[in-house]
Amino acid sequence: MAATVIRSRPCLFLAAAHSTLPGWMSARESFRELLSSRISPYLKSKGFQRRGYGFLKWVGKNCQLVYFGVNRILSDDTRVLFSVGLGTVSSRLWWFESGRIKPMKFPVPQDWHWTSSLAALVPDRKHDGSEDWWSIQTKQQVSPLADDLENSLDEYAFPALDIHVRDEALRDLYRSRKGGSEFQILYRLAFFLTTIGPSTEIDGVLLELRGLSERLPSMGSARGYAARIEALRKSAAMDGRQTDKRR
Numbered sequence: 001m002a003a004t005v006i007r008s009r010p011c012l013f014l015a016a017a018h019s020t021l022p023g024w025m026s027a028r029e030s031f032r033e034l035l036s037s038r039i040s041p042y043l044k045s046k047g048f049q050r051r052g053y054g055f056l057k058w059v060g061k062n063c064q065l066v067y068f069g070v071n072r073i074l075s076d077d078t079r080v081l082f083s084v085g086l087g088t089v090s091s092r093l094w095w096f097e098s099g100r101i102k103p104m105k106f107p108v109p110q111d112w113h114w115t116s117s118l119a120a121l122v123p124d125r126k127h128d129g130s131e132d133w134w135s136i137q138t139k140q141q142v143s144p145l146a147d148d149l150e151n152s153l154d155e156y157a158f159p160a161l162d163i164h165v166r167d168e169a170l171r172d173l174y175r176s177r178k179g180g181s182e183f184q185i186l187y188r189l190a191f192f193l194t195t196i197g198p199s200t201e202i203d204g205v206l207l208e209l210r211g212l213s214e215r216l217p218s219m220g221s222a223r224g225y226a227a228r229i230e231a232l233r234k235s236a237a238m239d240g241r242q243t244d245k246r247r
Contacts, residue, residue, distance in 0.1 A: 038146035051106035087112030
């Protein structure tokens with residue numbers, strides 16, 4: 001992991017002096033070089049398409065997401081701090097939430113259906129928030145840093161993405177009452193129970209969802225979501241009866 005730059009006038013002076021040397025890159029330029037020369041080709045070989053600082057891969061109708069997020073407050077020309085966000089999006093659930101068949105652009109992390117980070121998955125990093133970020137300062141760090149990131153993505157990120165890209169895995173995540181706010185967990189779980197089952201659990205979850213609007217008046221939309229899911233449930237049941245008649 002890169003050493004932290006001490007922010008002082010001499011350090012900034014040296015950075016300014018080095019900027020006149022042939023081949024010198026600022027930290028921001030080194031970060032862009034890291035993405036363009038190493039990370040982008042590597043992720044492309046794994047089936048990902050680049051979207052700015054994000055990378056997207058379709059697996060069936062769902063997608064896996066990798067996002068390199070820069071800490072814009074603590075980064076400057078001498079050092080760039082960045083995190084590696086991981087997520088998945090279900091097209092089925094995306095349609096329910098947005099009315100669109102699938103994301104047309106790179107979805108913002110707030111809209112992901114499963115979220116994590118590379119730092120959270122790597123076991124030898126501290127998980128107290130102090131090592132959530134990677135750091136790059138110079139061009140010389142591009143190759144060793146890329147090696148470290150690629151190895152970690154291969155060993156920890158891709159297996160987790162492969163698991164959580166499935167609707168069944170997302171349903172089970174919400175069953176464990178993780179994966180979002182209480183409201184998000186309940187309506188997402190109710191939706192998946194309606195569309196992929198098991199249907200025996202729907203009534204209890206819908207009851208919780210309706211109760212949320214009574215317990216928290218600010219969550220009045222919970223009752224509306226419950227009504228939408230109930231309508232989907234009735235529509236699915238009607239479709240099933242029509243299929244049985246045709247048989």
